[in-house]
Amino acid sequence: MKLLITLIGLVLVIEGIPYVASPQAMQRWLKQLSVTDPEKLRIMGLLAMIGGLILCFIGQRSGFFD
Numbered sequence: 001m002k003l004l005i006t007l008i009g010l011v012l013v014i015e016g017i018p019y020v021a022s023p024q025a026m027q028r029w030l031k032q033l034s035v036t037d038p039e040k041l042r043i044m045g046l047l048a049m050i051g052g053l054i055l056c057f058i059g060q061r062s063g064f065f066d
Helices: 002-021 023-034 038-061
Strands: none
Touching: 002 023
8 A cells, every 4th residue: 555655646746747847838738639639649548558557567577676
């Protein structure tokens, strides 16, 4: 449970960095995102999820980080 809360906190910190570093750029990006085709957004989200799962698998199952 401790690890889960730490990971959620880390995700929130990483997600907040662009808004703190460059809020005007994030506003422009979000406007462009709102007019992007939903199917493209779905594909990008799926690819991000697959990439994240692969990173989790590598981190847990390999000996790279021992």
